[in-house]
Amino acid sequence: MSGSSTQDSSPVLHIAGQAISSADVVSLLRRYGLWPALVKEIVIDRAIASVTLTPDQARQALDQFLQANQVSTPEQRQRFLDQRGLSEADLAAVAERTQKLQIYKADTWGPKVESHFLQRKASLDRVLYSLIRTQDGGLAQELYFRIQDDGQPFADLARQHSEGQEAQTGGLIGPVELSVPHPALGRVLSISQPGQLWPPTRVGEWFVVVRLEKFLPARLDDPTRQRLTDELFNAWLAEQVQAALGEHDPVDESA
Structure with missing residues (x-):
């Protein structure tokens, strides 16, 4: 769409006492990122x-x-x-x-x-899961065995040892879509059965102990x-x- 110089210089708007031509309008739209x-x-x-x-x-x-x-x-x-x-x-x-x-x-x-x-x-399927994350691989292994072998409550250990915000909820996260967690964690959860506890898994800078609580298929x-x-x-x-x-x-x- 082109216009002559006469059209471009003709005032088409008056804002705050300023006459603005059609060419000015386009320039301003671009300048302010509105184009x-x-x-x-x-x-x-x-x-x-x-x-x-x-x-x-x-x-x-x-x-x-x-x-x-x-x-x-x-x-x-x-x-x-x-x-x-x-x-x-x-x-x-x-x-x-x-x-x-x-x-x-x-x-x-x-x-x-x-x-x-x-x-x-x-990626739309949702999961409710429990998570403990720590940068200490040895501690992660110990916590896994305390849950798996000793039957200690996951929530209690998460509140005491998890280094993320999930410590405030006893490690419980969700329900969230499977696309939300870290891809490595999402893959683990996608092949889990409810109640399945996984040994420590490296996810970025963290060692995580994770247990799927509930799987909610997308509808x-x-x-x-x-x-x-x-x-x-x-x-x-x-x-x-x-x-x-x-x-x-x-x-x-x-x-």
Whole structure:
């Protein structure tokens, strides 16, 4: 998108008494790191251009938008508009845009969610586990035998000897997704059975004694479906924005 020097020098905005030309707008967006954000929103607008809402959907979209922004009275509504420089028409458009985007994401990536879930399931499974970590390998070995052979409570030993924050919870961590722990620890937990205690394992600078308490397999419920839909959309959006940023300079500054 190019523009003549006359167009570039014409004031298009007046902010705090300063006239800002179209060329200045682009320069300022770049300077403040806002150009990628603008490109992203333009890509979204182009993607949802064909999505239409029924009157009922439009009213519902506005109601949900106002509720999400804690706008419930006429005074709050006017203040919301004034603070953002919006008109009532702008407000409706913003609210409808949010709803259109949700419809677009569901229609475009909803059918791909199940296969994406199967690819991601191993990292989405959650575990509850007990952990003792120490930089003393000998101590780690001793604690392992005290739990395994002597039956001493894991929680008590974790409170006394673990050198991480888990000492405050008796060594108990989670539930967390298997992608959260250190990869080496995640691999151990992924092949564990509930109640299985592992001998000291080197994880980075630590020696860890770990026991799986509970395995919670991931399910493709509504929150997970929405999360994976968003993942697929965001990956697509990042590619589109990067491609757009790599195109010819949006303003022909040599004109």
